[in-house]
Amino acid sequence: MERLGVFLQSKQYSLKVYETTVGEEEKFLSFFEANHILFKDHLIILRGEVSDRIRAYLTSKSLHFLENVTLPEGRPRRELAKELALEKTKQEVKEKMLQSELSKLTNRLENNLTVLDKMIRSGQELSIEGDLLLLNRVNSGATLSITGNLIITQVVEGAIRCSGQFMLLTASPKANIIFHGLEINNSYLEDKLNRVELKNNEVVITPVLKKDINWA
Amino acid sequence: MGIVIAVISGKGGVGKTTAVANVGLGIAQQGKRCIVLDFDIGQRNLDMILGLENRVVYDMIHVMDGDASLQQALIRSKVDNNLYFLAASQSKDKSVLDSEKIEKLVRNLKKEFDFVILDAPAGIESGYEHTIEFADKAIVVVNPEVSSIRDSDRAIGILDSKSQRVKEGKEVGKYLIINRIVPEMVRSGQMLRSEDILDILDIKLLGKVPEDRGVIDASNQGKPVILNKDSLAGAAYKRIASRLCGEDIKMVDIESEGGGLFKKLTGMFK
Numbered sequence: 001m002e003r004l005g006v007f008l009q010s011k012q013y014s015l016k017v018y019e020t021t022v023g024e025e026e027k028f029l030s031f032f033e034a035n036h037i038l039f040k041d042h043l044i045i046l047r048g049e050v051s052d053r054i055r056a057y058l059t060s061k062s063l064h065f066l067e068n069v070t071l072p073e074g075r076p077r078r079e080l081a082k083e084l085a086l087e088k089t090k091q092e093v094k095e096k097m098l099q100s101e102l103s104k105l106t107n108r109l110e111n112n113l114t115v116l117d118k119m120i121r122s123g124q125e126l127s128i129e130g131d132l133l134l135l136n137r138v139n140s141g142a143t144l145s146i147t148g149n150l151i152i153t154q155v156v157e158g159a160i161r162c163s164g165q166f167m168l169l170t171a172s173p174k175a176n177i178i179f180h181g182l183e184i185n186n187s188y189l190e191d192k193l194n195r196v197e198l199k200n201n202e203v204v205i206t207p208v209l210k211k212d213i214n215w216a
Numbered sequence: 217m218g219i220v221i222a223v224i225s226g227k228g229g230v231g232k233t234t235a236v237a238n239v240g241l242g243i244a245q246q247g248k249r250c251i252v253l254d255f256d257i258g259q260r261n262l263d264m265i266l267g268l269e270n271r272v273v274y275d276m277i278h279v280m281d282g283d284a285s286l287q288q289a290l291i292r293s294k295v296d297n298n299l300y301f302l303a304a305s306q307s308k309d310k311s312v313l314d315s316e317k318i319e320k321l322v323r324n325l326k327k328e329f330d331f332v333i334l335d336a337p338a339g340i341e342s343g344y345e346h347t348i349e350f351a352d353k354a355i356v357v358v359n360p361e362v363s364s365i366r367d368s369d370r371a372i373g374i375l376d377s378k379s380q381r382v383k384e385g386k387e388v389g390k391y392l393i394i395n396r397i398v399p400e401m402v403r404s405g406q407m408l409r410s411e412d413i414l415d416i417l418d419i420k421l422l423g424k425v426p427e428d429r430g431v432i433d434a435s436n437q438g439k440p441v442i443l444n445k446d447s448l449a450g451a452a453y454k455r456i457a458s459r460l461c462g463e464d465i466k467m468v469d470i471e472s473e474g475g476g477l478f479k480k481l482t483g484m485f486k
Contacts, residue, residue, distance in 0.1 A: 119418050121373035122366045123340075139416055140366045157416075 017071065021047040022054060029057055036061045045069060112148065120144060120158065131164065140174065166197035168208070179203055218249075220322055220332045221460075222351035224375065226367030228338030230359045231395040234431060236335040237265045238442040238450070239355070242457025244298035245442075248330040251290070254304035255347040256337040257313060263303050266293060267438020277305040280317040286324060295443065300329070310343035319380075322350045331460070340374055348375045353389040355422060359396045360408040365416055372417065391422035393456060398427045402471045410471070423456035425449050426470050 018039055022028050032039075044058070044065040058065050112130025120126055120134070122141030131148035138144055142158035149164035156175040160167075163180050169189055177184040179196055182203055188194070191207035198204070223239075225232045233256075240252040253276060254262040263269045271291045274284035279302070293299035302325075305312070325332045336347035348354060354375055358364045372390060381388050394410055401407035414421055428449035434441040441450045442457075448470070455465050 121376075122369035124373050137416070137418075139369050140362070141370060 016042045017045055018042040019045040019047065022050055023048065025051055025053065028054060032057065032061070032063075036063060039063055045071070122158070138175070166195060169194050169196065218326045218328075218330045218332055219352045220326060220334065220350060221353045221355055222334045222336055222348045222375075223355045223357060224336045224344065224348065224368075224371050225338065225357045225364070226340060226369075226371035227359075227364045230357050230364050231425075231431070232338070232357045233261045233265055233335055234435060234441070235355070235357050235393055235395065235425075235453070236262060236333055237440045238453035239457050239460065240331070240333050241266075241293070241296060241299055241440050241442050242453050243331050243333075243460060244293070244296040245454075246457060246461045247298065248461060249298050249300075249328070250331040250333065251300040251302060251325055251329045252333045252335065253302045253325075254335050255343060256335060257304045257343060258306065258309040259337070260304035260306050262335050263291075263301065264438060265435045265440065266301055267295075268293070268301055268303075269438070272303040275303040275305040276321070277308055277312055280314070280321055286321075295439075310337070310341065310346075313343060313346045315346065315349060318346055319350055340371055344371070345374065345378055348379050348388075350380050351375075351388060352381065353391065355391050355393055356417065356419060357393045357395050358413060358417070360394060360398075360402070360410075360413060362408070365408070365413055369417060372419065390419040392417060392419050393422050393425060395425045396427045397424055397470060399471045421467065422459060423452055424468070424470050425452040425456075 020028075040063070042064075044063055046054070046065055046067050048068075050067050055065075113133065114128050114130060115133045115135070117135040119136045120138045120142040122139050125143045125145075127145040129147050132144075132146050132150050134144075134150075134152045135154070137154040138152065138156040138158040138160065140157040143161070144150075144158065145161040147163055149166050150160070150162045151168040152160075153170065155170055156172040156177070159176040159178070161178050167177075167179060169175075169177070170193060171190050173186050173189075175186060175189075177186070177189075177196075180198055180203070184196060184203070184205070188205045189196075191210050193207070193209035195206045195208050196203060197206075223232055223236045233254075236252050240250050243250040252262060252266070254260045255276075256262075257277070260275075263272055268291050274289035276289070278284040279286055279289045289302055291301045291303070293301065322332060334347050334351065337343040354372075356368050356372060358368045375388055375390070376382055379388050392414065394413060397410075398407055402409055410421070410424060426448045428441065428447055430444055430447045431441045431449055434444060434447075440453075441447050442453045444450045452468070452470070455468065458465050
């Protein structure tokens with residue numbers, strides 16, 4: 001007896017349930033006359049007074065039905081979809097929050113992005129429409145003008161004019177940086193990676209990384 | 217077919233002409249045929265540093281204009297038979313230079329010599345642009361100081377945009393000589409370190425030359441310092457010349473190791 005569980009044969013089903021309350025008999029029958037095909041694969045649960053005529057009719061159409069039973073955990077489909085959507089949104093928000101500051105900013109660089117791995121030498125003047133990701137130095141005496149966002153992974157010793165939403169710069173004590181017409185005080189750019197952005201018409205400089213950066 | 221090397225710096229007074237004289241002589245001493253050309257039209261110096269000032273009859277402009285043949289204008293060095301010199305005009309100015317004539321001259325010299333070394337004028341005007349126009353390689357001479365580095369950076373930028381090789385889609389090899397290094401000052405942090413200079417300029421290091429008072433005397437006497445066997449700068453130029461001739465010579469860390477020797481040497485001139 002104690003090993004009964006082993007001998008139990010069981011199966012699980014998921015099935016569609018159509019729940020309805022029987023009001024006026026004639027209305028109910030005319031509705032089913034028109035739509036009974038749709039309920040061929042459903043289990044119909046009837047609430048309220050169920051007459052013999054209804055029972056006979058449903059049986060004649062080979063429809064499966066139960067009267068006045070409560071199903072466990074039965075929830076309307078629309079509610080379920082809502083719940084699933086909510087769960088998905090939560091997951092997405094969580095994933096987004098897990099992304100690092102850097103990758104979030106990189107994701108914002110999408111329109112008209114130029115990627116350059118070229119040293120900007122003294123006397124060179126580079127003007128770029130849109131965003132720029134520069135993987136090399138800007139030497140003393142060089143000028144870089146960018147209309148969009150700017151990320152530079154190496155030291156800047158020249159001049160930078162940027163009017164995008166943000167800049168991401170390494171510590172650059174010798175640079176001359178003008179962001180939206182405002183000169184940036186280099187002493188604020190002292191961390192390995194600094195974010196400079198415009199928030200409510202004010203320039204905000206935030207340290208992003210204090211350690212050495214491994215760009216590989 | 218020889219190679220054409222332009223020696224450039226951007227800033228004046230960093231030792232460009234001294235480097236040309238010493239590297240040229242060093243290459244000649246290795247048994248290679250070498251010619252050095254002074255491209256500083258109107259302000260020639262190389263003849264004095266090589267000790268050949270009284271031998272100049274015809275200059276580069278005479279050859280370009282067809283007033284003299286190359287054979288007439290070439291001056292052979294007194295110290296080494298492999299070294300030749302072609303003088304700049306002292307009376308004309310840079311505006312007489314013309315791309316076509318330069319190309320013809322350089323092409324002819326390439327046939328005759330293993331190394332054609334061009335001494336560029338300081339600055340980045342037309343004279344400089346003409347010097348680098350037909351160069352295969354460039355040697356950049358800097359002093360360990362910010363103004364020299366920035367000017368060289370500018371000169372390299374112009375080289376990378378205006379030379380004939382770049383226009384053909386090829387690259388101009390660029391090599392760095394850091395001249396007049398004072399080891400004590402580098403050690404105490406008063407002078408730029410070679411690593412920092414290489415970071416900024418991002419070109420290959422050819423050699424480091426220590427500050428050497430003997431260089432001034434050598435220039436005045438027209439005997440390049442490479443001839444002085446006791447000179448540290450001379451030894452450095454010798455290594456540079458060997459590297460240019462294809463020898464694999466280890467870079468000497470003159471900043472840390474040379475201290476004692478260097479003091480001894482400066483002591484000699486006190």
